[in-house]
Amino acid sequence: MTTGLSTQDFAKLLDTTAAQTETLLGQLLSDSTLPGEITRPHRLMEAMRYSSLNGGKRLRPFLAVASAEVFGVPRPSALLAGAALECIHCYSLIHDDLPSMDNSDLRRGRPTSHKKFDEATAILAGDGLLTLAFDIITRDEVHSDPAIRLALTRALARASGIGGMVGGQIMDLAGEGRFGDREPPDVAKLQQMKTGALLKYGCIAGAILGKASKEQYAALDAYGHLFGEAFQNADDLLDVEGDAAALGKPAGQDAAAGKTTFVTQLGVDGAKARLRDLLKQADSALTPFGAKGDVLRAAARFVAERQN
C-alpha cells in the first residue's frame, strides 16, 4: 500500500473535518426558521441536536470532503453535502435504536433518543433529520449549478431509501427472524445497502460536485463500494476481537443476536485476509487520481485498522 500520508497526519485531517461538520450542523440545527418554515419547536430541535451534535468521527462527511478535494471543489460546498449526509446517518441511528427495532438504551455511552426524551419525540427527531437533509442538499451554497444540486439530491434519496439504507435495515431485521422464518441474509448485499450505500454516497457526492469524468466517477464509485465493505468487515471483526472500553459498547453483540456477518461467513482469518485484499483494491481503484488520491487511500487504511 503506497500512501504519502502518515496515520497522524490523517488523524489531523479527520479531526479538522469533524470539527467543521460539528460547527455547521450546529448552525443548521438552530431554532431559527428559514423562509417557508413557520416555527421550529424547541423540543424537536433539542432532540435533533442531541443525536447529531455528539462528536463522532464524521466519517461520511469526511469522505465527501476528501472526494471533493480531489477535484479542487471548495470545502464549504462539500461540507454542506457532508452535513446533509450526516443528518441521514444520525436519523438512521435514532430509528434503529427504537424499542421496536434494535431496542438499544445506549449509544456511544449516552442514553439513546427515546430514553433521553420519549419514543414519539425520537421518531419525529428522526423524521425531522431525514427531511432536513433534503433541504440542506438543495441549497444554493452547495453549488451554483442547479443540475449538480439535483443530481446530489437524487443520489442521496436513492442511497438512503428503499433500495439503499432503509431497505438494508428491513433485510437486517428479516435476517434476525423478525418476520417469521429466519432466512440467512446475503451478507454482502445487506452490507451494501445498510451501511455501504451512505458511505459510498460520500464519495459519489464528491464526484458530482467535482464534475467528474465518467472514468473518474467510476473510480470513486468503485472506491466507495470497497470502502463500505472494508468498513463493515472491520466492524464485524471488532465485534469479535474489539475492546469494549474502546468500542464504547459491549463486544460480541452480533454473535448474541445470532447475526450473519462477514466473520461468521469467512471466519476471523478469512475476514482479515479479505480486508487486506479490499485495501489493495481500494488503492488501485484510486489510480486515476495519482497522489491526489492519497487522503482517500489513508481513509481506507484508517477504517480497516481502527479500534472503535
Added chain:
Amino acid sequence: MTTGLSTQDFAKLLDTTAAQTETLLGQLLSDSTLPGEITRPHRLMEAMRYSSLNGGKRLRPFLAVASAEVFGVPRPSALLAGAALECIHCYSLIHDDLPSMDNSDLRRGRPTSHKKFDEATAILAGDGLLTLAFDIITRDEVHSDPAIRLALTRALARASGIGGMVGGQIMDLAGEGRFGDREPPDVAKLQQMKTGALLKYGCIAGAILGKASKEQYAALDAYGHLFGEAFQNADDLLDVEGDAAALGKPAGQDAAAGKTTFVTQLGVDGAKARLRDLLKQADSALTPFGAKGDVLRAAARFVAERQN
C-alpha cells in the same frame, strides 16, 4: 360564491385525478429497482403499498394538478409532484398512527400499518415513503428545467419538515400534555404546520411548475393558506357533528383527547361563520386567475361542505 363548476362536475374531476394518482403510485411503488438502488425488499414495498394504494380522495395531488392547470402545465408533471406529496402524506399517517404517537388501530376502516405488519416495518415503510418522495420530485419527467425541480424539492422539504408538518406533529403531542405540563396550543399555528403546510404545498407546486409571476405565486400561496384552514375547520366541525359511518371513524375523538380545536376555540357557530368567511376569502384570492380559478374555487367549497 361564484363558480362555474357544479358539485357533480367537481366530483368527477376529483375522481379522475384520484384514479390517475393511484395508478402512478402503483408504478412508483413497484418492486423494480431504479439505477442506484440495490434491491427493493418485498416486505417493505408491500407495507408501503398497503398504506399508499388505498384509495382516498387524494386531495393534495388534486391541488397540485388543479393549480398547475391554471398555467397549462402538462398533467403528467403535476401528477408526479402530486404523487411525491402524497407519499409524504401517507408516511405521516403511518407514523402518526404508531403506538407511541396516536396509537390508532384503524385507519379508514382497515388495520393501521403496525397492526397489519409490525411496528418496525411500519416505521421503515414511513421512512421509505418519505425518502421516495424526494426521489420522485427530482425526476427529469417532473420538469425539463432543473431549477424548477430544485425549487419543488426544497419547498417540499420545508413544508414537510421541522418548520412544517413534523414540527406540527410534535406541537400537537405537546398540546395533549405529553411532555409535561399541558400548554394550550396556538390552534392556528398548529393547523398551519400539521395539516396546512402540505395542502398549501400542492398549490405552491402548481405555481412553481407554472412559472407563476410574483403576483400569481402570492395568490396561490394565499389560497393554499385559506384552503388549509378551511380544511381543518371543517374537520373539527365534522368531529363534533359528523356521522361516524360517513367518517369511517368514531366522531368526538378530539373532545375525548381533550384537544384544542377551531371548534373549542370558536364554538360550533363561530367555526361555521369562520368557514364561510374563509371560502369568501379563498374566492377573492383567486381573482387574478378569473375563470381559470373555478376548479380551485370548487375545491374550497368541496372541503368546506364535505361529510367525511
